[in-house]
Amino acid sequence: MFAKFRKSVENSFKNNNGDRKISTKSVTAFLMFGAIVVVFALFGLPGRDGSMGSGGGAAATVNSSRISVADLRSEAQQLEQMYAPMFGGNFGGEAQRQYIQSMALENLISKEIVQQVATKEGIYATDAEIRDYITKDIPAFQKEGRFKKDVYVQLLEANRMTPGEFEDKVRKDRVNQRSRHLMEIVTLPLALEFIKSKELKENKINIAFAKVDKEILENTMTVSPANIKTELEKPDFSKKVEEYFKSHKAEFSAEAEVKAQHILIKTDAAKPESEAQALQKIKDLQKRSQSEDFGKLAKEFSEDTGSKVKSGDLGWFGKGRMVPEFEGVAFSQKIGTVSEPVKSSFGYHLIKVTDKKEAKNSEFAEVKEKIAKKILASEKYDSEMKKLEELLAKKDLPGVDMLLKELGANWDQTGFFEYGAESIPKITSQEAAESAFGLTTAQPLLGKIVRDGGQKFVLKLLGTKKEEVTAPLPTVSQMAKERSYDLFNRWVEVQKKAAKIERNQQLSSR
Numbered sequence: 001m002f003a004k005f006r007k008s009v010e011n012s013f014k015n016n017n018g019d020r021k022i023s024t025k026s027v028t029a030f031l032m033f034g035a036i037v038v039v040f041a042l043f044g045l046p047g048r049d050g051s052m053g054s055g056g057g058a059a060a061t062v063n064s065s066r067i068s069v070a071d072l073r074s075e076a077q078q079l080e081q082m083y084a085p086m087f088g089g090n091f092g093g094e095a096q097r098q099y100i101q102s103m104a105l106e107n108l109i110s111k112e113i114v115q116q117v118a119t120k121e122g123i124y125a126t127d128a129e130i131r132d133y134i135t136k137d138i139p140a141f142q143k144e145g146r147f148k149k150d151v152y153v154q155l156l157e158a159n160r161m162t163p164g165e166f167e168d169k170v171r172k173d174r175v176n177q178r179s180r181h182l183m184e185i186v187t188l189p190l191a192l193e194f195i196k197s198k199e200l201k202e203n204k205i206n207i208a209f210a211k212v213d214k215e216i217l218e219n220t221m222t223v224s225p226a227n228i229k230t231e232l233e234k235p236d237f238s239k240k241v242e243e244y245f246k247s248h249k250a251e252f253s254a255e256a257e258v259k260a261q262h263i264l265i266k267t268d269a270a271k272p273e274s275e276a277q278a279l280q281k282i283k284d285l286q287k288r289s290q291s292e293d294f295g296k297l298a299k300e301f302s303e304d305t306g307s308k309v310k311s312g313d314l315g316w317f318g319k320g321r322m323v324p325e326f327e328g329v330a331f332s333q334k335i336g337t338v339s340e341p342v343k344s345s346f347g348y349h350l351i352k353v354t355d356k357k358e359a360k361n362s363e364f365a366e367v368k369e370k371i372a373k374k375i376l377a378s379e380k381y382d383s384e385m386k387k388l389e390e391l392l393a394k395k396d397l398p399g400v401d402m403l404l405k406e407l408g409a410n411w412d413q414t415g416f417f418e419y420g421a422e423s424i425p426k427i428t429s430q431e432a433a434e435s436a437f438g439l440t441t442a443q444p445l446l447g448k449i450v451r452d453g454g455q456k457f458v459l460k461l462l463g464t465k466k467e468e469v470t471a472p473l474p475t476v477s478q479m480a481k482e483r484s485y486d487l488f489n490r491w492v493e494v495q496k497k498a499a500k501i502e503r504n505q506q507l508s509s510r
Contacts (some may be wrong), residue, residue, distance in 0.1 A: 005026055059105055060503045062112040067105075071169070072507070075104035078323040082093055107505065113495045115172045118179050133174070183491075186486035191294045194476055200420030201469050206462040207414045207436045209427055210404050212449065213456055214383070218377040220408040241371045245364050252362040255319065258330045259355040261312035264304040266347035269508060282341045282348040294352045303347070316357070326351065326432045385449070385456075392447050393457065400445065400458065413462060432457040 029041055035397055059072040117505045118124065129450050143151055156166050189197070196478060206260040219287045231237045245252065263285055265278040285297055298312025319327060330351055339351040391399040404411070414425045431452035439446060439461035446459040474482070 025152070028357065058504060059507060063108055063500050064173075065112055065115060065116065066113060067108045069504075069507075071108055072105055072157075075108055076101050077099060079104050079107075101141050101507065105507070108500060109496070109503075110126045110492050111176050113492060113496055114176045114179050115162060117495055119176050122176060123179055123182065125171050125178065129174070130170055134437055139290065141254045147299075178486065178487055183488045184480050185440070187483040188480045189476055189483070189485055194479070197420065198469065198473055199478070201418050201473065202417040203419045203464065203466050205419060205436075205439075205464050206416045207215060207424065207439070208411045208416070208460045208462045209247060209432065210411050210458045211410045212388070212407065212409050213454060214378075214381055215454070217384075217409060218381050219406055221364065221377045221380055223373045223376045223380070225369075227376065229390050230371055231376060232368065232372050234344070237372070237375075241368055241375060242364065244371050244375065249361075252367045254360045256331065256359040257357040258353055259510065260314050260317045260330050261298055261354060262304070262314060262326075263294075263298045263302040263312055263350040264347055265301070268301045278348050279341060280327070284352060286338065286350055289350065289352070294338060294350075313351075333384065372501070388458070389449060392445065392449065395443070395445050395447060397445050397460070400496075404458065411460075416463075427457070429455050429457060432459060435459060436461075 025336045046127035050440065057069045060067045082165065083100065089378040114283050115510040130332045134141060134152070140155060141147055141152045153163070156163060161169075172339070200354055232241065263282070264429030265282045266274075266286075267278045268274040271383055281301075289297055295313070299308055302312055304312075317330075319331065321328065323344045323346070325342055326349060329339050330353060333353045336351050337353065339349075342349040342351060384399060384403065388400065388403055391403060401411075414427060417425055424436060427436070428432055429450065432450045432455075435446055435450050435457075436459050439459065441464065450459060451456040466493070
């Protein structure tokens with residue numbers, strides 16, 4: 001795959017060399033400076049918080065090549081600096097740190113894979129190039145505009161790196177950037193493509209659509225009581241209704257359910273003293289609940305963050321949804337009463353049951369008319385869909401409009417949108433979106449129902465118009481960057497699947 005990619009790149013170099021100079025060094029200098037020197041400038045000594053160990057050990061191996069924990073720590077620190085503004089300037093939460101660490105590890109794995117495959121295919125950075133880059137392009141290693149070896153060595157020692165390790169990191173980053181740049185060259189848009197992209201933004205289209213989903217329309221279809229009675233008198237139809245009941249009994253039964261509020265005070269298995277503290281606190285709340293509003297107490301004191309914002313309300317739940325200790329009390333308790341303290345693996349609970357539903361199994365006689373209506377509506381729907389298909393095939397727009405009105409399926413509009421839009425407003429179906437672009441002013445009505453899973457659409461073109469684009473259009477370079485970014489990431493994912501990658505699972509548990 002990379003060989004074909006390299007060949008395309010070589011052709012692109014030949015075709016573009018007369019028009020412009022291509023300098024990988026100039027493209028990557030800023031990115032490399034930000035990616036490497038930021039560690040020295042912003043973070044000081046590594047391992048200051050001990051969050052990822054002292055630097056020893058492997059965070060992962062990629063085809064037997066080792067990614068060190070020190071490299072992972074450095075990469076994670078860079079990401080923290082990048083994303084800190086999104087989190088109010090700090091990463092106090094463990095979930096946030098774990099996410100950043102996971103992202104950092106995947107970044108390093110991707111870089112290692114690119115390095116390995118690129119080197120195999122002849123894309124590399126020379127020793128002279130690395131030397132010139134370190135001595136001339138990184139201000140942190142210079143003093144009064146000149147490279148100073150003692151500054152270079154001191155900074156590396158402060159970051160627990162040898163020159164060899166640092167130069168290897170520089171080499172990997174430059175190969176990675178060079179591979180990305182080559183991918184960008186390959187994906188440069190043609191002049192005609194750039195013009196067409198502008199035309200797609202200027203030309204706009206408005207689509208009318210009607211949803212004809214079975215479940216929605218069946219519920220709105222009119223089936224008269226007289227029709228139901230007549231059909232049930234027919235042996236064949238009556239048998240069909242009875243068979244439906246036998247095979248869908250769960251549809252006409254309901255399990256017992258309870259609606260309740262609760263207050264939870266947690267215990268900590270690592271702190272034995274928390275048991276007595278939690279029990280005393282829940283007993284105090286039980287006493288207060290006799291004269292105070294239970295919901296207000298739950299909102300103020302409950303340690304179940306999911307329900308406390310709802311005044312402790314857990315909603316309706318059936319058997320098997322809660323832990324056994326909690327469920328046993330809730331289903332045996334009277335409505336409106338507050339339980340004694342209930343111990344579970346989470347801590348101590350107070351439970352207040354606010355409502356109950358008894359289990360129910362309907363008899364056939366109770367639901368046969370409901371089933372008959374459902375079957376008749378389904379049959380009517382199938383018949384109407386067949387009729388709609390025939391009208392669409394004939395491009396009979398008045399007939400389609402009349403039938404949709406009878407079905408209660410109303411036309412809606414997308415509003416004008418660009419031909420080049422990635423998605424169509426209001427239409428969630430990819431199949432419908434693709435079909436919509438096939439409509440023309442000569443043939444405004446699509447001659448079929450668009451089916452996409454459980455969704456069904458009828459489409460027609462309402463109008464087109466052309467508007468001058470006032471917003472700045474992307475340049476050729478911007479289009480190439482966006483396109484190459486997606487292509488490069490997809491290529492890396494393919495290489496990941498083919499590689500042997502082992503991640504240090506102990507890191508995720510820290």
